[in-house]
Amino acid sequence: MSALLTAEAVTRRYGSLVAVNRVDLRVGEGERHALIGPNGAGKTTLLDLIGGASRADEGRIVFAGRDVTRLGPARRARNGIGRIHQRPAVWPTLSVLENVVVAGWRQAGGFRGVGSRGRFRRRLAEPAAELLDRVGLAGSAPTTAAHLSHGERRQLEIAMALAGRPRLLLLDEPAAGLSGVEVHRLVELLAALPREMSVLLVEHRLDLVYALADTVTVLHDGRLVASGVPDEIRNAPAVRRAYAEAVR
Numbered sequence: 001m002s003a004l005l006t007a008e009a010v011t012r013r014y015g016s017l018v019a020v021n022r023v024d025l026r027v028g029e030g031e032r033h034a035l036i037g038p039n040g041a042g043k044t045t046l047l048d049l050i051g052g053a054s055r056a057d058e059g060r061i062v063f064a065g066r067d068v069t070r071l072g073p074a075r076r077a078r079n080g081i082g083r084i085h086q087r088p089a090v091w092p093t094l095s096v097l098e099n100v101v102v103a104g105w106r107q108a109g110g111f112r113g114v115g116s117r118g119r120f121r122r123r124l125a126e127p128a129a130e131l132l133d134r135v136g137l138a139g140s141a142p143t144t145a146a147h148l149s150h151g152e153r154r155q156l157e158i159a160m161a162l163a164g165r166p167r168l169l170l171l172d173e174p175a176a177g178l179s180g181v182e183v184h185r186l187v188e189l190l191a192a193l194p195r196e197m198s199v200l201l202v203e204h205r206l207d208l209v210y211a212l213a214d215t216v217t218v219l220h221d222g223r224l225v226a227s228g229v230p231d232e233i234r235n236a237p238a239v240r241r242a243y244a245e246a247v248r
């Protein structure tokens, strides 16, 4: 797999704390890559550095052949990095369908691209309805997003991220707060994402990680302690040590 994203020796400090410490990461085209590690390991911070919500103090991030280290989150999103947050970020006063339409607006060509009723329908409204169907929310299209359950908001946020047609989708603990049935639906949904899209997933649920990931990278105290295919990681002593130290 050729590299879509490479992070080289990225470091992020908060005062004297080194939250991410010279981490190298490579996500291939179409790869499903999971980041795991105990609480406080630096997983969300690393995702923030890649998505642009936070800037690296040192190191370099290259996405699709372009150095994006100094770009903000909006520019990175336009370059093809989509993001699902720990707490679903949706517009609560808009309908479910409207949320996806707004999220797809730029990708559909903005004002010029959707400036007639026919183009609006073809390029935005119909794809948005298809995405809602794909994430299991077709029946909720007219519902105001504020009325959705947590699990439904998560589904909506995924539809919104997909509307931007990202080449890399960053997911921060997508299973957090979901019921068993909702987690099952989430796994199916993520497994069915098109292979043109790469995925970088932070998740505590290791069953979900091992079901989805091609590669698993383990962080502990801001450092990368192991990276490999799920079978290697499952039995790696360094990984066991990281988790054992964290619960001590």
Ligand SMILES: Nc1ncnc2c1ncn2[C@@H]1O[C@H](COP(=O)(O)OP(=O)(O)OP(=O)(O)O)[C@@H](O)[C@H]1O
Binding pocket: 014, 017, 019, 037, 038, 039, 040, 041, 042, 043, 044, 045, 046
């Ligand atoms: N804005 C911030 N200011 C100060 N310290 C921070 C900030 N964000 C994160 N940290 C610290 O950086 C370290 C890494 O945090 P991070 O949230 O990246 O870990 P994590 O692996 O995602 O943890 P969790 O699994 O609990 O979400 C922690 O010690 C955390 O307290």
